[in-house]
Amino acid sequence: MHPLQVAVGVVKNPEGKILISYRHAALHQGGLWEFPGGKIEPSETAEAALARELKEELNIDVVSAVPLITIRHRYPDRFVQLNVFLVEQFSEEAESCEGQPFKWVAPYELDQYEFPSANRPIIAAAKLPPYYAILDDSAPDLLLPNLQKILNRGIKLIQARLKKLSPAAVATFIEQAYPLCQRHQAVLLMNSAVDCPAAVDGIHLTSRDLMMLTERPENCRWLAASCHNLEQLQQAQNIGVDFAVLAPVLPTQTHPGATTLGWEQFADLVAQVNLPVYALGGMTEASLDRVRLRGGQGIAAIRAFLD
Ligand SMILES: Nc1nc2c([nH]c(=O)n2[C@@H]2O[C@H](COP(=O)(O)OP(=O)(O)OP(=O)(O)O)[C@@H](O)[C@H]2O)c(=O)[nH]1
Numbered sequence: 001m002h003p004l005q006v007a008v009g010v011v012k013n014p015e016g017k018i019l020i021s022y023r024h025a026a027l028h029q030g031g032l033w034e035f036p037g038g039k040i041e042p043s044e045t046a047e048a049a050l051a052r053e054l055k056e057e058l059n060i061d062v063v064s065a066v067p068l069i070t071i072r073h074r075y076p077d078r079f080v081q082l083n084v085f086l087v088e089q090f091s092e093e094a095e096s097c098e099g100q101p102f103k104w105v106a107p108y109e110l111d112q113y114e115f116p117s118a119n120r121p122i123i124a125a126a127k128l129p130p131y132y133a134i135l136d137d138s139a140p141d142l143l144l145p146n147l148q149k150i151l152n153r154g155i156k157l158i159q160a161r162l163k164k165l166s167p168a169a170v171a172t173f174i175e176q177a178y179p180l181c182q183r184h185q186a187v188l189l190m191n192s193a194v195d196c197p198a199a200v201d202g203i204h205l206t207s208r209d210l211m212m213l214t215e216r217p218e219n220c221r222w223l224a225a226s227c228h229n230l231e232q233l234q235q236a237q238n239i240g241v242d243f244a245v246l247a248p249v250l251p252t253q254t255h256p257g258a259t260t261l262g263w264e265q266f267a268d269l270v271a272q273v274n275l276p277v278y279a280l281g282g283m284t285e286a287s288l289d290r291v292r293l294r295g296g297q298g299i300a301a302i303r304a305f306l307d
């Protein structure tokens with residue numbers, strides 16, 4: 001059976017607030033909050049349906065929209081494919097054209113509202129930025145200067161991958177790095193290969209650690225995972241990981257000679273899971289459009305944010 005095709009907009013205003021509206025109790029999945037949107041007509045593209053629905057429901061004119069995530073979800077009574085777009089450029093003030101209550105909320109406030117169950121990865125995608133910097137310890141003296149460089153560039157999501165440092169050096173790093181990240185409103189995750197001695201924002205699982213888990217660890221605000229194939233992506237989805245990094249997409253200096261997925265396989269794998277997925281391997285900041293067209297959340301990189 002083919003899924004019902006739906007176009008959905010994560011509409012973000014210049015202050016970074018996101019529009020949510022309340023689904024009338026009589027509708028499918030009614031009595032819950034949603035991102036605006038609706039069914040795609042047979043003759044329409046997803047983008048055209050998005051523009052039409054946002055105009056009909058909120059009198060918003062979409063100026064530009066980029067693909068954010070695609071979700072396939074089976075409700076007991078309906079199979080849906082939600083084609084979700086990020087809309088940061090639009091004109092006109094939003095107004096309630098169908099009598100539905102709506103609100104602008106900060107991304108972190110989204111957790112306080114009840115959405116249909118298909119929406120969990122959409123909420124993660126709405127909160128996550130387009131770039132994910134991986135800070136590695138190949139040159140331990142450069143850790144803090146490199147972190148500063150990344151933060152100055154405006155990167156809001158960072159993984160510390162400290163496989164060489166002693167436990168004491170890791171602890172010292174966190175003591176210095178975490179307050180710095182917080183001042184820049186950036187999220188800091190620690191790679192699971194190293195025991196994390198202090199509180200940070202979450203854990204980035206190595207693919208090995210991912211495959212050993214049977215459920216999501218408790219008390220973990222953000223949980224990410226490194227994946228290289230479909231089995232690992234599905235495991236990430238099954239244990240409730242918030243987002244994945246899929247690698248290596250293109251050849252990279254860090255892993256010379258490694259077999260790469262290529263763009264086609266990247267797109268094919270991403271389409272098979274309901275997860276925000278960052279592309280890693282041979283990426284530059286300029287690869288963002290290519291990743292988004294292939295269903296990815298954004299770019300993960302070690303060196304690209306340091307040049
Ligand atoms: N718009 C929207 N639909 C969602 C979300 N999450 C989700 O599961 N859906 C499902 O996707 C489908 C969208 O249909 P809709 O009711 O918005 O469609 P529509 O605007 O064309 O409505 P209409 O048929 O009442 O005119 C519904 O089955 C709904 O349950 C979401 O965040 N936004």
Ligand SMILES: [Mg+2]
Pocket residue numbers: 036037038039053057
């Ligand atoms: Mg609708």
